[in-house]
Amino acid sequence: MLNSLHWWRGILITFTALWLAKFVLPLPFMNEVLVFSIYTIGCNFLLGRVGFISFGQPAYLAVGAYATAFYLFYFGTNPYIGLLIGLVAGLVFAFIVGLLFVRLRSDYFALVNLALSVIVFYMLQKVLADITKGDNGLWFLTNIDATPVFNLTKPSEFFLFCIFVGAAVWALYKYLDDTVFGACCLATKINETKLEFIGYDNFKIRLTAFVIANTTTAFAGSLYAIYLGFVSPEMTGHSRTADPVVVTILGGVGSLWGPIVGTLAYTGLRDVASKFIGNWELIVGFILVFIMMTNSVGLYGTLENWSKSLWRRVSGQKGTA
Amino acid sequence: MAPRVGSERYGMTAQLLFSGVVFGLSLASIYFLISIGLSLCFGLMRIISLDQLLYYTVGAYITYSISTLTGNLWVGVLGGIAVGALLALAVERLVFKRIYERELTFSMITSFGILLGGIGVVKALWGVVPRPVRMPLDEQMNLFGTDIPLYRLSVIVVAALVYAGIWLFLNRTIIGKAIRAGIEDMEHVEGLGINAARLFTITFVLAGALSALAGGIYAPLIMVDPHMGLEILAFVFMVVIIGGLGSIKGTLYSSLLVGQVVSLGSLIYAPLAVMAPFAMMLLILLVKPTGLFGTPLSK
Numbered sequence: 001m002l003n004s005l006h007w008w009r010g011i012l013i014t015f016t017a018l019w020l021a022k023f024v025l026p027l028p029f030m031n032e033v034l035v036f037s038i039y040t041i042g043c044n045f046l047l048g049r050v051g052f053i054s055f056g057q058p059a060y061l062a063v064g065a066y067a068t069a070f071y072l073f074y075f076g077t078n079p080y081i082g083l084l085i086g087l088v089a090g091l092v093f094a095f096i097v098g099l100l101f102v103r104l105r106s107d108y109f110a111l112v113n114l115a116l117s118v119i120v121f122y123m124l125q126k127v128l129a130d131i132t133k134g135d136n137g138l139w140f141l142t143n144i145d146a147t148p149v150f151n152l153t154k155p156s157e158f159f160l161f162c163i164f165v166g167a168a169v170w171a172l173y174k175y176l177d178d179t180v181f182g183a184c185c186l187a188t189k190i191n192e193t194k195l196e197f198i199g200y201d202n203f204k205i206r207l208t209a210f211v212i213a214n215t216t217t218a219f220a221g222s223l224y225a226i227y228l229g230f231v232s233p234e235m236t237g238h239s240r241t242a243d244p245v246v247v248t249i250l251g252g253v254g255s256l257w258g259p260i261v262g263t264l265a266y267t268g269l270r271d272v273a274s275k276f277i278g279n280w281e282l283i284v285g286f287i288l289v290f291i292m293m294t295n296s297v298g299l300y301g302t303l304e305n306w307s308k309s310l311w312r313r314v315s316g317q318k319g320t321a
Numbered sequence: 322m323a324p325r326v327g328s329e330r331y332g333m334t335a336q337l338l339f340s341g342v343v344f345g346l347s348l349a350s351i352y353f354l355i356s357i358g359l360s361l362c363f364g365l366m367r368i369i370s371l372d373q374l375l376y377y378t379v380g381a382y383i384t385y386s387i388s389t390l391t392g393n394l395w396v397g398v399l400g401g402i403a404v405g406a407l408l409a410l411a412v413e414r415l416v417f418k419r420i421y422e423r424e425l426t427f428s429m430i431t432s433f434g435i436l437l438g439g440i441g442v443v444k445a446l447w448g449v450v451p452r453p454v455r456m457p458l459d460e461q462m463n464l465f466g467t468d469i470p471l472y473r474l475s476v477i478v479v480a481a482l483v484y485a486g487i488w489l490f491l492n493r494t495i496i497g498k499a500i501r502a503g504i505e506d507m508e509h510v511e512g513l514g515i516n517a518a519r520l521f522t523i524t525f526v527l528a529g530a531l532s533a534l535a536g537g538i539y540a541p542l543i544m545v546d547p548h549m550g551l552e553i554l555a556f557v558f559m560v561v562i563i564g565g566l567g568s569i570k571g572t573l574y575s576s577l578l579v580g581q582v583v584s585l586g587s588l589i590y591a592p593l594a595v596m597a598p599f600a601m602m603l604l605i606l607l608v609k610p611t612g613l614f615g616t617p618l619s620k
Contacts, residue, residue, distance in 0.1 A: 285438020
């Protein structure tokens with residue numbers, strides 16, 4: 001399965017397209033899109049595959065970002081070790097939190113996650129202010145070493161690195177969809193009693209899914225930290241809590257390519273709209289309510305339906321002609 | 322000499338403790354007024370209505386506008402309740418009516434969208450600068466040798482009156498009884514010939530009005546700003562989770578508990594104000610995943 005070109009085709013096309021997009025769109029925008037879509041795929045997986053809605057994703061993002069930032073600010077200079085530390089920190093944090101949260105009913109899960117992100121924000125801003133420097137944030141751009149293969153301090157090479165990392169992350173999630181585990185995730189969303197009856201442990205499946213999704217999110221946080229060269233509690237702030245959920249729903253819940261399409265649209269819209277109106281919340285709220293009320297399948301789903309019906313018409317005409 | 326210093330210090334701590342308890346009670350009043358709406362909406366309609374925090378914000382802003390115009394806070398609070406209730410009615414008619422049947426995540430995302438969009442509108446109407454609301458009763462009242470701001474006491478009295486009112490409404494009126502029965506089993510209530518749609522509307526508007534009332538009476542104690550709803554959100558969630566979603570009794574007890582923990586915790590060590598209730602919530606969820614008075618029902 002993994003060694004067939006057919007399986008890799010979608011990933012190759014998408015990330016080649018994203019790489020080519022760099023010649024048209026500004027580089028900082030593309031970097032933002034790549035990191036943001038890695039950030040969102042965790043939320044997309046949780047909502048679309050496991051049925052967990054999480055408004056607390058910024059908490060996991062911040063854990064990864066601050067773990068990397070602590071290393072680069074206080075201890076070392078190698079960005080790759082920083083990324084690794086962010087990943088491990090995210091894994092440990094997601095595991096501990098997951099043990100507590102995954103047992104909860106989905107309504108409680110959503111509320112507790114949102115509370116968690118508020119607590120993490122508060123901790124970073126006030127409680128741990130001695131080491132996080134509070135609202136000023138940690139600045140360590142000059143601490144990062146230039147590394148031989150991908151020099152992550154240069155935006156253009158960071159972009160290439162993100163293309164490869166993104167392709168790997170998407171391959172992982174595509175692979176998960178194909179495995180028994182992926183099927184079990186979907187089953188625990190749809191009918192957990194039946195799944196338990198067959199002999200699978202709902203708790204283990206949910207915990208694994210939770211840890212995978214939120215480790216990805218923490219990894220995106222590390223990427224953010226290295227790319228921007230600074231971290232501040234603002235990344236978990238009030239106005240950011242809804243970002244991953246909005247992008248997930250905008251792109252299309254549960255679809256593999258939804259996060260990328262959603263991020264492109266969302267980031268683009270934000271960059272364009274913020275020039276005209278500073279009132280971003282109004283637009284986000286409107287998008288959310290509109291998509292939910294119209295029962296839309298999101299941008300990717302719409303595109304998919306269009307292309308399918310177009311294809312059917314084209315091939316249908318061929319058949320009759 | 323030494324014992325006198327000791328007793329003075331003891332007197333000081335007792336006073337501090339007492340004012341801390343009163344402060345905690347006033348916080349609990351606000352938490353209760355908002356979370357009772359959330360809890361009722363969940364219990365009856367099985368929705369999580371995050372937009373309650375929008376009615377809280379709007380209630381506070383209307384109170385600010387009217388009370389600066391007329392100089393009377395209580396007129397402002399009444400205006401805030403009216404606007405909050407009307408807004409809740411509009412949102413219920415336009416949005417929630419269509420999504421009661423959907424799963425829980427659906428109502429949560431939609432109501433979060435309404436909350437964010439509403440904050441955007443509030444920003445456009447009143448600007449982002451925090452606004453102060455003048456406190457009507459700025460005298461201090463001497464209770465057991467401790468000076469307590471009279472206004473904080475009146476906040477507690479208002480909340481207590483509201484609780485009594487809700488209790489009477491739910492236990493003595495037929496609509497209230499229908500709401501209580503609906504929390505237990507909606508299908509049977511409908512079977513008795515009670516109009517479910519009207520029951521839902523009444524509950525939703527009641528919840529919105531109570532949230533707006535909370536915003537209005539809390540406004541003089543804090544600065545009114547567009548993000549006030551998001552700031553109190555975590556505490557309201559903790560109250561609802563600890564008490565158990567859908568339980569009225571649980572909401573009362575847990576708001577009293579969280580109010581005291583926040584207030585007394587911050588007396589000991591300032592960061593405890595936020596950390597302590599969160600830790601308490603995690604502990605309670607470990608023991609009982611549905612909160613103290615929550616029932617293990619699911620949709």
